[in-house]
Amino acid sequence: QVQLVESGGGLVQAGGSSRLSCAASGRTFSSYSMGWFRQAPGKEREFVASISRFGSTYYADSVKGRFTISRDNAKNTVYLEMNSLKPEDTAVYYCAAAPTPYMPPNYRSLELWGQGTLVTVSS
Numbered sequence: 001q002v003q004l005v006e007s008g009g010g011l012v013q014a015g016g017s018s019r020l021s022c023a024a025s026g027r028t029f030s031s032y033s034m035g036w037f038r039q040a041p042g043k044e045r046e047f048v049a050s051i052s053r054f055g056s057t058y059y060a061d062s063v064k065g066r067f068t069i070s071r072d073n074a075k076n077t078v079y080l081e082m083n084s085l086k087p088e089d090t091a092v093y094y095c096a097a098a099p100t101p102y103m104p105p106n107y108r109s110l111e112l113w114g115q116g117t118l119v120t121v122s123s
Contacts (some may be wrong), residue, residue: 002026004095004114011120012085020080022095022114030073035103036080038091039116045094049080050103058103063089085121092116
């Protein structure tokens with residue numbers, strides 16, 4: 001079973017950058033697809049980005065061109081590089097894993113989640 005621990009985040013000024021990391025335990029990390037989701041106050045959790053077992057990447061339209069997801073299977077870690085941050089990017093960011101080649105479209109079916117890390121973008 002994979003366990004996930006996020007790190008990074010904190011307070012960032014608008015226009016700035018930040019990088020989130022998600023360290024996974026377990027020997028089968030490379031066989032999982034990984035994703036980042038976020039939940040802003042008073043809003044539902046939403047998809048941000050995902051990376052397949054094969055390295056294919058997918059992004060929400062709201063972050064496309066600004067965020068980059070990557071994975072390092074040797075370190076059992078997935079990253080989310082966030083650039084040109086906006087106040088509307090403020091949210092708790094969650095890492096998730098799925099034992100499938102690609103992240104399923106319905107994130108509510110996911111069972112493996114990290115504890116979340118808060119990113120606050122000040123204007």
